[in-house]
């Protein structure tokens with residue numbers, strides 16, 4: 177079967193197609209109905225089936241491969257390396273599950289996980305899945321303000337965290353940020369479970385804080401059976417940024433997600449049991465959920481959980497791991513490759529990389545020079561894949577497990593099976609069927625298994641945000657611009673909304689603006705994403721001060737810039753810190769007061785800002801131009 181036929185069949189014979197994919201996982205009760213789309217845009221997959229994500233990722237492999245590696249935890253920060261077999265992983269997950277239960281966690285409850293890249297983070301995720309609780313992982317790089325808003329939205333019964341992480345050999349405290357977040361939040365968790373790595377000293381709050389080492393010891397021999405849950409039972413929520421300042425809790429189901437990941441491991445990632453998968457992402461992001469933890473384990477592979485920089489102890493560390501653990505499939509982001517490209521190429525030829533079969537890159541546009549460089553350096557296919565937190569698995573890529581297809585530089589590939597991807601004119605809602613027409617990339621419902629079910633506790637927001645943005649059509653908008661060529665290959669041309677992508681990290685400019693606005697001397701602020709050679713994009717902030725009188729000299733301006741960056745660091749985390757904060761007298765706006773972000777972005781990138789006839793004060797852009805293009 178050609179891939180085109182495979183894709184076609186996934187849409188025209190949807191139920192038969194997904195019934196076949198559903199056989200890739202274990203069910204306690206088989207599904208009665210493949211897809212219930214009686215209440216669009218809400219899709220319910222594998223209705224009547226009962227299963228468990230942890231069973232599929234761990235337990236079902238124990239009999240056949242209990243002694244094989246399941247989780248390989250490597251930290252070049254603490255110089256530790258530990259291989260957990262499937263049997264050992266099962267026991268660790270049971271200890272964690274028993275500990276969570278002892279702290280009051282039950283089916284449907286939320287557990288917030290705020291952790292560095294250590295094995296216990298994966299144990300906690302799997303333990304939640306095991307007992308039917310929902311995990312909400314918050315990226316460890318987020319600070320207390322961002323954490324507090326997620327605590328309030330998720331209302332976790334328990335928070336699992338650690339004393340700290342480490343970056344470049346320096347300890348990064350987590351516990352004080354967590355304490356600050358809990359005191360900021362209106363919701364208070366019943367308990368906090370803390371992994372003490374001995375990196376940073378911790379203050380324990382009596383009655384609330386518990387040591388993982390103590391609870392683990394208490395539950396050393398615990399056996400906690402997997403809780404069979406409905407296929408539609410939510411497995412987790414994961415917050416992501418959108419147009420408004422308030423992050424959305426992307427909610428995912430259980431059965432559809434397990435099937436989607438199992439199918440993707442077969443058709444897209446071609447991972448086989450007993451092989452090793454290495455994804456360099458972080459468990460705080462969707463790639464970490466799908467392709468560090470669940471996908472590789474569902475496929476019976478060993479997965480590497482890596483804490484550390486790609487350049488420390490030297491730029492050969494990833495390749496050293498590939499050689500040592502005979503990695504077959506590797507997943508990373510273009511930014512990381514661009515970082516390595518600046519290093520001595522000898523690091524790549526130093527190791528035996530013959531086990532490696534493909535490198536998958538996602539999260540941001542893959543530029544041609546980067547793709548060319550890594551492709552010739554590794555001599556394996558480089559497979560770009562385009563998707564989103566919302567989708568959970570690739571929307572556009574090449575399903576080489578179905579039929580080998582040639583890649584085109586600059587394109588992440590073709591629509592994946594299950595996805596009816598279309599392009600629409602943003603203002604008229606007309607579908608653009610011809611080749612090479614630019615439009616909004618959208619997906620006709622139902623979204624395939626594995627995609628978001630809804631926005632956590634906000635069905636209306638799910639409908640209004642994603643399904644109402646193309647005039648007159650009930651289709652899911654990705655909020656990305658794209659074109660499709662005559663061969664069905666898509667090219668992604670950037671976001672249609674105010675989301676930016678810094679080093680593969682998705683950030684909402686509104687969230688950054690809200691944080692900056694809390695500085696007492698900020699009257700108005702605009703944050704835009706500006707093209708950057710290394711990070712893809714960086715955030716630039718333009719601030720109108722309340723009181724400009726004290727900002728005459730460069731020193732005073734730099735001081736304010738530094739203060740504002742500190743505010744962002746403290747509230748959101750360094751990951752959201754703008755690369756520059758520039759002080760201006762006025763922001764470019766239309767006469768009706770709408771901020772002209774695109775014009776601002778264009779000027780920062782040295783492009784023509786386009787039609788400015790609606791602009792209120794033409795001088796506004798002139799000042800920006802002088803600031804960003806000195807001389």
Ligand code: PRX
Nearest residue numbers: 538539540541561562563564565588668682
């Ligand atoms: O704008 C697209 C960009 O990243 C967004 C999704 O980010 P996130 O929710 O963090 O999920 C990342 C999952 C890999 C998209 O809307 N994006 C993602 N992959 C690509 C991409 N842009 C271009 N090419 C890609 N391969």
